[in-house]
Amino acid sequence: MRFKINLKVSDDILPAGFEFGDINPPGFEFCEIALIGPRSEWESEVGPFWLGDLDAVGAFSKFIYIWGWIEYNDVFPNTKRHRTEFCFEVLVSGPANRRENISFRHYIFFNNAESDCWYQPKPREIPPPKGPTG
Numbered sequence: 001m002r003f004k005i006n007l008k009v010s011d012d013i014l015p016a017g018f019e020f021g022d023i024n025p026p027g028f029e030f031c032e033i034a035l036i037g038p039r040s041e042w043e044s045e046v047g048p049f050w051l052g053d054l055d056a057v058g059a060f061s062k063f064i065y066i067w068g069w070i071e072y073n074d075v076f077p078n079t080k081r082h083r084t085e086f087c088f089e090v091l092v093s094g095p096a097n098r099r100e101n102i103s104f105r106h107y108i109f110f111n112n113a114e115s116d117c118w119y120q121p122k123p124r125e126i127p128p129p130k131g132p133t134g
Contacts, residue, residue, distance in 0.1 A: 001072035054096030064090035071121040081121040084113045
């Protein structure tokens with residue numbers, strides 16, 4: 001499975017026509033690779049969230065968006081690669097230093113799966129085997 005999670009802190013709501021492309025800060029020009037077994041769960045982190053930005057979200061002077069995608073193959077033969085896209089808006093309902101005041105709401109756009117996705121899955125890339133080092 002491959003996935004990418006993006007984080008944007010903004011003074012404004014996302015503009016009409018926002019493309020939900022990948023943000024690649026220097027040193028992070030890649031997507032993550034992971035493996036999930038049957039009936040298992042997987043979690044990932046995004047951030048950091050700066051307390052000042054979270055306070056600004058609570059005061060309605062900033063907006064924080066988290067979006068990304070996940071692509072994977074299932075175990076069944078002759079099935080196409082799967083893709084899911086997601087976007088959340090971070091909400092703050094009280095003092096930002098209290099975790100229970102921070103929540104995530106599905107954003108109106110970019111929450112799709114399979115053929116409804118804005119972007120189609122990339123072909124599976126299998127890296128060459130690594131040889132012995134040094």
